[in-house]
Amino acid sequence: MKASAPKPKWSDVSAMSSTTKSYWAQWDSLLIQDGVLCRKWENGRGDRCHLQMVVPKAKVPDVLQLYHSDCSGGHLEVKRTLLKIRERFYWVHCRDDVEDWCRKCTSCATVKGPQIRNRGELKLYNVGAPWExxxxxxxxxxxxxxxxxxxxxxxxxxxxxxxxxxxxxxxxxxxxxxxxxxxxxxxxxxxxxxxxxxxxxx
CATH class of the missing domain: 3.30.420.10 (Ribonuclease H-like superfamily/Ribonuclease H)
Structure with a gap:
């Protein structure tokens, strides 16, 4: 893409990872701006478009930390964290990574408490006479x-x-x-x- 080369053939990427194939499928939505790989994003109606910075896999935890766990993140739920991230960034499997990060966040788990509440032990009550x-x-x-x-x-x-x-x-x-x-x-x-x-x- 830096060399303005045409889109690679499928035979060139068929043996590569699923992430590479996903970016290959979005080739026409990708561009390089100021030396940074970006993705053009349009809403469903097609009346709004902005650029998302494509995040390398090694930098994904930094983005998640900033947009969820840090003071500026506010430990928002999955949907709102995802909306904030998608305003500026993109990577393959972004939703899965956000859901996994929010699920493993210790601060969120402390506030929410356990999903399954402990219940009292079931006991067998014996009775020895009518109307007892x-x-x-x-x-x-x-x-x-x-x-x-x-x-x-x-x-x-x-x-x-x-x-x-x-x-x-x-x-x-x-x-x-x-x-x-x-x-x-x-x-x-x-x-x-x-x-x-x-x-x-x-």
Whole structure:
């Protein structure tokens, strides 16, 4: 390109790396300005064009450090870091490198915390008699019935697996408590334990 030579033939680059082939495919968008290899970039509408400096592979970490990790970078997310870099620079697999850099950034990982939260250990709860422990839950919303109910409240005994299901108009705490007292506790008695998902309705 410095010698203003024509585009090389495919046979000349077919045995070279994928990076070389990628630049070869973009030959018409490349030019040398002030001794620096640049790439012409146009937006999708074709009404905006600017030059991007082609970054050698050895200098990619320097650009990533400057545009993401340094004070001027601000540890932005992948999309915004990529937009900032593409305003001035280009290299093959730029997006992959930005995603990898942001994923491995210790400062970002410290702020975000682990992606998978630790959960409590699952345990087997044994019961030895009916009504020792019951489970309660609310399902819905479902299509409203003629009587105005849109939810089901389920109460089940752990020992006998006996379920009781009640239609309720909403899942407010007062509605759930009223149904529990009058339809569960009064007929069957108060259980020793009640197991729920600790939602606001309970």
């Amino acid at each position: 422990r019951i489970a309660i839950d609310v399902a819905g919303p479902f299509p409203e019935s003629e009587s105005g109910n849109k939810y089901f409240m389920v109460a089940m005994d752990y020992f006998t697996k006996w379920p009781e299901v009640f239609a309720i108009p909403n899942q407010e705490a007062s509605t759930v408590a009223d149904k529990l007292v009058h339809e569960v506790f009064c007929p069957f008695g108060v259980p020793l334990e009640i197991h729920s998902d600790q939602g606001r309705n309970f």
